[in-house]
Amino acid sequence: MAASGAFLRWEGTMTAQVSKGLSKISMTCTMPCLLFASAIGCRGVVAGEECTRLRDMLEWPLLVLPFLYVFVGLVVGSAAARVGGTRPEFRRAATASVAFGNSTGLPITLLGVINSQAGVAPMFGRDTGLNLTYLATYLLIYPVLQWSVGGCLLQRRGGAPGGEVDEPRRTGRALSLADAAAGEQPGEGAPPPPRPMLRLQRSLSRASLSLGGELRRSVHLLSQPEPPIASLHTSIGPRRWSSSDVGEDAERAAAVWAAAAAAASAAQPPLDAPSPLQTLSTALQRVLPPPVLGALAGMCVALTAGGGAYSPRAWLLAECPGEAECDAPLEWLFAAVDGVGRAAVPLNMMILGNRLAQGMAATDVSWRALGTLTAAKMVVMPAFGAATGIALRSSGLVRQPAAVLVAMIVTCTPTANNVMVRLSRTERGPCRHTTSPVSPVRMLL
Known part of the structure; x- marks a missing residue:
């Protein structure tokens, strides 16, 4: 799927504007639908059985592990960036590349491969749906941290939500004639042409x-x-020009x-300072982007609904388990949301392939920095995840082996595609090569 994005870039279809548009679609539409449907969907249930209550399947340490893994990832990533000699303008992106790993597409693939192995499956159970349920439990909290903490980490300093710096704008609509003659828009401050x-x-x-x-x-x-x-x-006839x-x-x-x-300049109001309401709105947009809202909405529905065919989850948006014809009143709406969400992973992979196809300037990041970041992400973090899983199992905090497997496997994946998507929206001006510390980490895998 990533190769398709690289091919589209080579063909000339995947331009910068197209890539940014796809990134916005992923962030505002497909990812929220995927997280919402994953949280409340009833997977891996055979005919005649009811959906298991999510409250009964929860292993509470899986709700705490995202905080632990993100914190350790930030510490390890920051240390790796400094030890590797990463340039200061790249350290925030380098830290994010270590702290946030792929938590959806690759873990699902790896869980399916592990469950298909005859010698390994008995250790963790053969029920893929059970493993995905524990993964969904982990994903109840992790996306919130990924899109809030990660978004703030990848935010340009002094910028607006989404990484773009807003130009000073005026509340009035007055446009000086000098700006109009120069072909400028209000607020651009272009000097007027000579008299x-x-x-x-x-x-x-x-x-x-x-x-x-x-x-x-x-x-x-x-x-x-x-x-x-x-x-x-x-x-x-009488008209003559002289x-x-x-x-x-x-x-x-x-x-x-x-x-x-002069009249337009006098009537033009001064720049407005942001009001407290605007400041609060900006903060909420940074902490609660659409993917976070989708995950939180799905979590609320999943945790408040009970099992059974007549539960609020089954009546509102969930699939009817194991039946050929579903009579849930709003099953069609859930099917639509789920269908849109399934497009998130291919879309993100296309964006990733496009970003990797751009290559990296030789002066952006040194090989020392690349080696340090790769070791931190693919050696240190998996080792910490394995140690954490063993400790949880030994202490009895986690009873199910499948939950231990999920706790380990989420630390063994490379940098999250969503980090690439986020960075592709923030590439403006000095941040044009911000993805350089992230792309090589995935290339070296």
């Missing part, structure tokens, strides 16, 4: 408008059945121009 150039532009514009009006009037008169010849002579007329028009235009520009 002689303004005079020449106005005089030529006035002359062309006058001449155009005369020509249109003449054509209208000639189109009549019996055009009044006297009117033609009086409308065209250098003095053009000079007078230029002087009058310059005076009117200056007066209008």
Whole structure:
């Protein structure tokens, strides 16, 4: 799937604007649907059985592990970035590449492969649906941290939500004539053209408008059945243009121009400071982007609903387990949300392939930094995850072997695709090569 994104870039279809558009679609539509459907969906249930209550399947340490793994990942990533000599402008992205791993596509694939192995499956159980249930439990909290903490970490300092820096904007709609003549928009602060150039532009514009009006009037008169010849002579003949007329028009235009520009500047209000409500709205947008809202909404539905065919989950949005025809009133709505969510992983992989196909400038990140980051992500973090899983099993905090497997496997995946998606929206100006510490980590795998 990633190769398809690279092919589209090679073909010229995956331009920068297309990539940013796909990233926005993934963040605002497909990822929220995927997380919502994964939280409340009833998977791996055979005919005649009811969906297991999510409250009965919860292993509470899986709700705490995301905080532990993200914290340790931030510490290890920051240390690896400093030890590897990563440039200061890349350290935040380098830290994110270690702290946040792929938690959806690759873990599901790895769980399926492990369950298919005859010698390994008895250790963790053959029920893939059970493993995915524990993975969904882990994903109840992890996306919130990924899109809130990760979003703040990848946010340009002083920027707006999404990594883009807002230009100072004015509340009024007044546009000075100097800006209009220069082809600028309000708030861009472009210097006005020189006064002689303004005079020449106005005089030529006035002359062309006058001449155009005369020509249109003449054509209208000639189109009549019996055009009044006297009117033609009086409308065209007496009019003569001289250098003095053009000079007078230029002087009058310059005076009117200056007066209008002064009035517009005086009427233009000063820059507004953000109100407390705007500040709160900005903070909520940074901490609660659409994927987080989708995960939280699914968590609320899953935790408040009970099992059975007549539970709120089955009646509202969930699938009917093990039945050929589902009679849930809003099953069609859940099917639509689930279908849109299934497009998230292929879409993210295409974006990833496009980003990897761009390559990396030789001066961006040193091989020492790449080796350090790769070792931190693919050696240190999996070792910590394995030690954590063994400790949870030995202490009795986690009873099910499948939950231990999930606790280990989520630390063995490379950098999350969503980090790439987030970075592809923040690439502007000095942050154009921010993905450089992230892309090579995946390339070296």
